[in-house]
Amino acid sequence: MTTQETGARTGLPPSRPTRRALLAAALGAASVAVTGCSSDGGGSGGGKRLRVGYFAFPSGDLLVKNRKLLEKALPDHTISWIKFDSGASVNQAFIGGSLDIAALGSSPFARGIAGSSPIPYKVAFVLDVAGENEALVARKSTGVTDVAGLKGRTVATPFASTSHYSLLAALEQAGLSASDVKLIDLQPQPILAAWQRGDIDAAYVWLPALDELRADGTQLTSSKEIGAQGKPTLDLAVVSDALIAEDPGTIATWRKVEAEGLRRLASDPEGSARAIAAELGISLADAKAQLSQGVFLTPRQIASADWLGTEGSPGRLASYLTDTGAFLAGQKQIEAAPSEETVRKALYLKGLPDGLA
Numbered sequence: 001m002t003t004q005e006t007g008a009r010t011g012l013p014p015s016r017p018t019r020r021a022l023l024a025a026a027l028g029a030a031s032v033a034v035t036g037c038s039s040d041g042g043g044s045g046g047g048k049r050l051r052v053g054y055f056a057f058p059s060g061d062l063l064v065k066n067r068k069l070l071e072k073a074l075p076d077h078t079i080s081w082i083k084f085d086s087g088a089s090v091n092q093a094f095i096g097g098s099l100d101i102a103a104l105g106s107s108p109f110a111r112g113i114a115g116s117s118p119i120p121y122k123v124a125f126v127l128d129v130a131g132e133n134e135a136l137v138a139r140k141s142t143g144v145t146d147v148a149g150l151k152g153r154t155v156a157t158p159f160a161s162t163s164h165y166s167l168l169a170a171l172e173q174a175g176l177s178a179s180d181v182k183l184i185d186l187q188p189q190p191i192l193a194a195w196q197r198g199d200i201d202a203a204y205v206w207l208p209a210l211d212e213l214r215a216d217g218t219q220l221t222s223s224k225e226i227g228a229q230g231k232p233t234l235d236l237a238v239v240s241d242a243l244i245a246e247d248p249g250t251i252a253t254w255r256k257v258e259a260e261g262l263r264r265l266a267s268d269p270e271g272s273a274r275a276i277a278a279e280l281g282i283s284l285a286d287a288k289a290q291l292s293q294g295v296f297l298t299p300r301q302i303a304s305a306d307w308l309g310t311e312g313s314p315g316r317l318a319s320y321l322t323d324t325g326a327f328l329a330g331q332k333q334i335e336a337a338p339s340e341e342t343v344r345k346a347l348y349l350k351g352l353p354d355g356l357a
Helices: 019-038 060-066 069-073 087-095 106-112 162-173 188-197 209-214 223-228 241-246 248-267 269-280 284-292 317-330 340-345
Strands: 048-055 077-084 101-105 121-129 134-139 154-157 182-185 202-206 217-222 234-240
Touching: 048 060, 048 248, 060 069, 060 121, 060 248, 060 269, 069 077, 069 248, 077 087, 077 101, 087 101, 087 106, 101 106, 106 162, 106 234, 106 317, 121 241, 121 248, 121 317, 134 162, 134 209, 154 162, 154 188, 162 202, 162 223, 162 317, 188 202, 188 209, 202 209, 209 217, 209 284, 217 223, 234 241, 234 248, 241 248, 248 269, 269 284, 317 340
Parallel strands: 048 077, 048 101, 154 182, 154 202
Antiparallel strands: 101 234, 121 234, 134 202, 134 217
């Protein structure tokens, strides 16, 4: 959804190693630790492995994990569920070769495919559309009641995330630039600690941390509002190019399981909320409230022209991601925006729409 990515992704002289090569070398040893120490689930397993990155965020993906739907559908695989705090760390894990499939926000994905050394992955599914589950909140004690009031204030968000993107968009819409505030790069849990200490005046972050900020804060805007003004953000699911080449059948099965997770959210809200509550360690009431703030598409909608599209006919998601890249480039967050052709090539549409049945 993390530390800000450092170094250029484009324009490096031939004699210098690319950013991806440098990160891959640095992450070589770390990826083993990430996979081994961060995994908190696995299947009965066989000769194949599947490493799945996820966020502790109310979604159909978290329901799939809790109900072990993927393990049941792929009994011959050893499945590792690896928890991440943000999209920037997911990008780094893909660069290090330690992930096969993962949840990833639309903004970090646009970053990932930008430049001359794009991360080798593709979008294969839409997990949710950001709504009231990501928002900008100011401390009540600051007296700030609108985004414009943040000028000169200290604002935290996880850099290179969908929240970071939405924060920049909110500032622009309020007539401010990033330099008009003091931006701090913090993960959700450190944001809570900084908030409690009084170190920050506002934060843009997602659930469940968001609800804790709302308890003694004033919400200034949300990703739902920003999306309605032309800058939507989404939680996507991406698959590595290596998995696409080596085992497309597993991707097809995983996609059907994720579609089943979305159907269960709609058909069994009570059971779904119980699963989410168990995964997040929260009450059933809180799980229901958090789920109600998300926008979950139906499988049919995902494969429609409005979103991901079908094989041979990419949907509007390509335009949304192209616009996201252009905005990030305009904000100097990336050196150059990926073209729409690049974005279209980064969508994995094989088997759609039938693959979501």
